[in-house]
Amino acid sequence: KTAFGLRTTDLRNIAIGLAAAILLVMVAGQMSDSGSASASSLEETSEKRFTCTFTSSATQSPNEDQDDVVTLTYTASGGGNTCSFAITGGADAADFSLSGVDLDFAATADYENPVDADTNNAYVVEITATDSADSATTVQTMTATVQDLTLAITSGQSANVAENTAADAEVLNTATTDSPTACAITLGNTDDDDDDNDAFAVDADCGVKVNDAGDLDFEGDGYTSSWTLTLLATNGLSNEQAVQTVTFTLTDANDNAPVFSDGDTDAVAVNEGGTTVGDYDLTDADSTDAVNTCTDGSTDAADFTPTKVSGT
Structure with a gap:
């Protein structure tokens, strides 16, 4: 017996009885209205067991003059389940579009003319991934910082031009890095029919077009049949210039x-x-x-x- 007059075995029996009573109370709290307790009702029903994990970086550095930002990549924790993505926020959410896993700018990025919220070429967007197994969500806040390109006209460009091609028809969509704000032909143009109109002209983006169809005469005596034009592109916003030559060859048409x-x-x-x-x-x-x-x-x-x- 103890000092209180209870045997050790009595204390042990009391402890066992209390433990059994507590267990019964816990089970009763999980009982369904039918009087039985199911395994699922004993679980935490709000717990999400499957998740999507982004493996594509939250920081991207796309070049200007393009729409592409990133192809989203991920891992899903469940076997065979997939993840879907949506734009759910971010200061510059309206500047993006999302199709499947392809995140793009809504409009071609222009380093010299940023349209993000704080006009610093760092576009912020929130992407939410949802797991197909149990709709668990994972959020990634991404920053896409647009990179500046040095203005240049791609070398080695050429095209054939059929005689009598109509005026204003574009004959070369000149490839450039960055977008020029102005362009000019500085050398190589001709006016073979002596009407004060040169054979070619350029758009602001350096696209070459026919200016005077009368100068394109394959059979004409003394008429030019090939040209090497020197193009001068400028970007007034960044004070850049680029010079490059493009070549054209006149081809015969059935006009006689x-x-x-x-x-x-x-x-x-x-x-x-x-x-x-x-x-x-x-x-x-x-x-x-x-x-x-x-x-x-x-x-x-x-x-x-x-x-x-x-x-x-």
Whole structure:
């Protein structure tokens, strides 16, 4: 017995009884209305067991003059489940678009003309990933800092131009890094028809177009058939300049009719018993337009058969 008159075995029995009573109270608190306790009701129902983890960086450095920002990558903790993504916030959320895992700028980024909230070329957006298994969400706040490009015109650019191409038709969409604000042709232009209009002109972005179709004459005597134009691009916002040459080659078009060398009319005397009436020569100034067939017409056409003998 203890000092209080209780045996040690009595204390042990009391402790066991109290523990059993506490356990019964805990189970009763989890009982359903039907009087039974299910395994699921004993779990914390708000707990999310599956999560999406971003593996793509929260800091991106896209170049200006492009839309692409990043292809989002991730891991999902469950077996076989996937993650979906949405733009859910950020100071510059309106400057982005998201399709699947492809995050883009809503408009092409321009370092010299930032449109982010604090106009420092650091665009902030919040992306939320949702797990397909239990809708658990993970948020990543991303900053995409636009990088400046040095203005340059890509070297080695060339194009063919068909004669008689209409004025204002673009013949070369000149590739540049960064976007020029102005462009000019400084050397190599021609005015072969002497009407004070040069053959070519450029847009502000250095796209080359036909200015005077009359200068593009493949058969014209003394007309130019190839050009090397020097382009000068400038970006007034960053005080940059770039110089580069582009080349053009004139190609022939079918713009001339065949011509009889013997004239438009002829009169011949033919002996009876023969079939040959005469031989007539044709020429065509267009190098790509061979004379492949001959036909006849008029009142007595049925009495004749024109035949190509040789040449073009």
